[in-house]
Amino acid sequence: MEIIIFHRLYNTYGGHRSFTLAGEYLEYGMPEFGDAVDELEITLHFFQDGPAKKTLEQSHEDFHNNLECLPKCTFYRKKRRLALDFEAKFTTGYEIQKYKKPPIEIIPDWVRSTLDELIGQLPLIKSKIKKNDNFDFVSFEKYVSQKRNELPMDVAELEKFEELFEEYRKQEAEKLDDWERLRIDWEDYHPKAKEIIPIPSLWSCTDEFSPNGNDTGADTLEIFRKWNKRNSNNDALFFLTQLLKDWEIDIDAPYESEYSSYTYFQCVTGLAFASAKLRGNCEQDLKDKAVSAINEYLASIENADGWEYKDECKEKLNLSKEAIEKMPNK
Known part of the structure; x- marks a missing residue:
């Protein structure tokens, strides 16, 4: 059984080294408990002890209202997947964001507290079996x-265990083909998504150079997925403008700083792929912006001769650009 642990704040969603490690620690060497559950996905929700960022006030309010609806557990029997959401109280959103800048260190107390909180939620899982x-x-x-x-x-x-688990995952992955390694539930995507983006590496959710593998691209995909359920007839560019505004980036002047240019590049590229993956198309204006952003970033790293990942990054971005250019227009 695979155990994946994410965290959610009012303004972000994704993995965290200490929380992810708790899931990996349980998964490594785990015996068989039966074939009814192949995946346990846990999302820790954390109270934000501070005011919302400018323009995110409504998201802040909605998030904290949703905390009152937790915990919840859903068993997707056909998919053999258990999804558990609950409010974790051993730290706060402020503390998590305080330790967000790299290098992100392992916090042993957070690893243990994640396990403690999971144990407290086990009766809820039991009720679904x-x-x-x-x-x-x-x-x-x-x-x-x-x-x-x-x-x-x-x-x-714990760092040694991380290395051990990484090697274990690598050995397990070698037994699978490129598509199987991704563990994608295709029911979550447009029926033609795989045909439109036929390159497995462009579907990775962990590769920093994959459109939706970096943190910004992953957030863009998941936020767009939620927005798209109620706005499937609206242009993705409208979504892009609002999202960038929430992230304090001007869509008409995205290259004003290193932060805004890099975030814009990852966001607009991630959105082009999100649109193709979820809608089966990508409007031409968005394609143009994404290709332009990729070209801008490629130019910015052209002289980065000391960067060991330069060639890998360029190869992946050129693949992304070619895929975008071939995406069906809306």
């Missing part, structure tokens, strides 16, 4: 508690 589901919940519960008690609290030991 039926007698005819092939899943040994009692053994799973004992396993989680045992692993929590065995968790090392030394940063160096």
Whole structure:
């Protein structure tokens, strides 16, 4: 069983080194508990102890109103997937954002607290398991508690485990083909999405150089997915303008600073792919902006001779550009 742990704040969603590590720690060496559950996806929601950023006041209010609806657990039996959402109270959104800048360090207390909070939510998971589901919940519960008690609290030991788990994942991935490694649920995307973007590497959710693999591109995809459910007939450019405004970037002057130019490049590229993946098309104006942003970024790294990932980045961006140019127009 794969265990994936995300976190959600009022203004962001994604992974965090300490929370992700808690899931990896449970997954590594895990025995079989039955084939009813292949994936346990956990999202930790954190209270934001501070005012909202400018223009994000409504998102701030909506997020905290939603906290009152937690916890919740959904069992997607056909997909063999359990999704658990709950408010975690061992830290706050402010503290998480304070430690956001690289290098992001492992915080052992956060790893252990993630496991503690999960243990507290296990009765909710149990309530979703039926007698005819092939899943040994009692053994799973004992396993989680045992692993929590065995968790090392030394940063160096946890870093060694990260390396061990990365090697384990690599070995497991080598058994799969390029598409299987992605573990994509195609029901979440447009029926022709794979045909429109037929290159597996452009679907990666972990590759920094993939359109929706970096943090900004991943956030753009998921925010657009939610927006698109109610705005499928509206132009994606309208969404782009609003999203950039929320992120304090002027769509008409995105290259005013290193931060705004890089964020704009990742956002507009990520949105072009998000539109193709979810709608099966990408409007021409958005395609033009994305290609232009890629060209701008490629030019900016042309003289970065000391950067070890330069060639890999250029190759991936040129693939992205070619894919965008071939996307069907709206």
